[in-house]
Amino acid sequence: MSNLSDLKRLSMGFFALPLACAGLLIMANVQQTDREVAAEQHRQYCEDVALWRTEVAQGVPLNRRAGQPDHQGIADEQCPSIPASGNSQRQLASN
Known part of the structure; x- marks a missing residue:
């Protein structure tokens, strides 16, 4: 009977490792997607300000x-593709 429970534990451990690896790959992919979305939002913000x-x-x-x-x-600090400008709020209020 002990051999049967040992076999079950061994087989569960064998299947747990690939599942854990798959979970890590999924998490890495989600994080990459989040970084890509954030980079696109930042790029769009810079374009809008320009x-x-x-x-x-x-x-x-x-x-x-x-x-x-x-x-x-x-x-001015994080959008190197556009020239630095004075206070845009001042520009907004003066027009």
Whole structure:
């Protein structure tokens, strides 16, 4: 009887290892997807701020501007593809 329970434990351990590996692979894939989504959101934010700043510089009226001002206050440091600008809130209020 002891041999039968040992065999059950051994077989359960044998199947648990591939399941654990599959679980780790799934978790790694989910984390990669989360990073990709976050990177895409950041890229879109930077594009929106760049568009907003371009339209401010062109004198586009506030109610016709596309994009968004740098409401997070991160574009100057974290969006290297766009030139640094002064306080976008000041630009928003002056127009």
